[in-house]
Amino acid sequence: MDKIVVFETYYNPIEASIVKERLIDSGIQCFLSDENTITINPLYNQALGGVRLHMFERDIAAARSILQDEDVQINLDEVGEADADEVAPVEAQSAEICPNCGSAHVGYVHATKRRFGILTILVSLMFLVYPFFARKTHHCFNCEHEF
Known part of the structure; x- marks a missing residue:
């Protein structure tokens, strides 16, 4: 053994x-x-x-x-040059278009302006906690417009 x-x-x-x-x-x-x-x-x-x-x-x-x-x-530089086209990520285009600037660089994320509703603010103040609900909205990353 x-x-x-x-x-x-x-x-x-x-x-x-x-x-x-x-x-x-x-x-x-x-x-x-x-x-x-x-x-x-x-x-x-x-x-x-x-x-x-x-x-x-x-x-x-x-x-x-x-x-x-x-x-x-393994020489990673040689592998990186040969497979650069195969590995390159494909950018996903958003279906939404910004009404302010016409850009397609838009995401559905948490709002930066007017994040919390009045009910959320009142409940969070009553229980002394951070607001538990934040609005989500479409946000243009080029002109910072929310819609």
Whole structure:
């Protein structure tokens, strides 16, 4: 039966997850311990000793060679230039047109002018709370007109 050992300890759970996935993609079976605890409460990081990466003892040499391989790095500049047209977000045009300036750069958002009705103001003053209801309106982001 193979022995499971702690290969490495990480104090950053994200880095530990990246290393784990790189090893799994290379065919080495491994798992992390204390990852969820440290992610939820980072103050436990020192108390628990960090996130530990476990693997079979027979795979340690292969894991070291995989993690030291620098040829695996991806040049993001080359990928970004080739796929720029495919990844570019498509701007959604609003169906509303601003009556003031004719712009289509309009959104349905919380009002900036006359946000609260009189009933909302009275109830919030009576209970000493921040107003609980704000009007929504169409807002032109070019001329700041609300309609």
